[in-house]
Amino acid sequence: MLLAEKGNHELLELVQNVSNLVNVHYIRQKQPLGLGHAVLCASRFIGDEPFALLLGDDIIDSNPPCLKQMMDIYDEAQTSVIAAQTVPWEDVSKYGIISPSYLEGKLQYISDLIEKPDREQAPSNMAVIGRYVIEPEIFGILEHCQPGRGGEIQLTDALRILNQRKPMIAYIQQGKRYDVGDKLGYIEATIEFALKRKDLQPHLLAYLKELMKQWM
Numbered sequence: 001m002l003l004a005e006k007g008n009h010e011l012l013e014l015v016q017n018v019s020n021l022v023n024v025h026y027i028r029q030k031q032p033l034g035l036g037h038a039v040l041c042a043s044r045f046i047g048d049e050p051f052a053l054l055l056g057d058d059i060i061d062s063n064p065p066c067l068k069q070m071m072d073i074y075d076e077a078q079t080s081v082i083a084a085q086t087v088p089w090e091d092v093s094k095y096g097i098i099s100p101s102y103l104e105g106k107l108q109y110i111s112d113l114i115e116k117p118d119r120e121q122a123p124s125n126m127a128v129i130g131r132y133v134i135e136p137e138i139f140g141i142l143e144h145c146q147p148g149r150g151g152e153i154q155l156t157d158a159l160r161i162l163n164q165r166k167p168m169i170a171y172i173q174q175g176k177r178y179d180v181g182d183k184l185g186y187i188e189a190t191i192e193f194a195l196k197r198k199d200l201q202p203h204l205l206a207y208l209k210e211l212m213k214q215w216m
Contacts, residue, residue: 034152062175
C-alpha cells in the first residue's frame with residue numbers, strides 16, 4: 001500500500017510478483033529433534049502424494065533447475081530421487097553417503113545410505129545434498145523411527161528403509177552448489193549471485209577491484 005501511494009511501481013511489482021508465486025504454510029518444529037522429525041511435522045500438509053524437500057543451506061545454480069531435473073526423473077521412474085554429488089574423501093563424515101547399486105540407462109539406483117560415516121566405513125564419496133523428491137510412504141516410516149546419530153530422528157535412517165522397499169535413484173546434480181551453512185560458502189553465493197544481476201554487477205565489480213588493490 002505504501003509503495004502504491006509513493007508511486008514506486010517497480011518495487012510494487014516486485015513485491016506483488018513474489019507474493020503471488022506460491023501459497024506458504026509455516027510449521028514450527030518445537031524441538032530440535034532432527035531433519036526426519038522436521039519432515040514428519042509437515043506430513044499433514046502434504047498428504048498422500050510425492051513431495052519435494054529442499055534444505056535451505058544448500059543453494060544450487062543450474063539451468064534447468066536441479067529440482068526440475070529430479071521431478072522429470074521421478075515422472076520417468078516413479079520412485080524417490082535424491083540429489084548427490086561427489087565430495088573429497090576427507091569430507092565424507094560430513095554427509096549422508098550413498099552406496100550405489102545398478103545403473104539402468106542413465107539412472108543410478110541406490111543400494112544403501114549411511115549417515116556421516118568415517119572415511120574407512122564410507123562405501124563411496126557420493127554425498128547426499130539438500131534436494132529430494134520423496135514418496136509419501138516415508139511418513140509411516142518416520143513415525144516409527146528411533147533416534148539415531150546425535151540422538152535425532154535421522155531422515156537418512158528412514159530413507160534406508162524406504163530404499164529397501166523400493167529402490168531409490170541418486171541424481172548427480174549438474175549445477176554449482178553453494179553451502180551457505182558455511183561462512184565462506186555464504187559469502188561466495190552472495191557475491192556470485194549479485195554479479196549475475198545487471199543492476200548490481202557494475203558497481204560490485206568496481207568495489208571488488210578497489211578492494212583487491214587494498215589487500216594485494
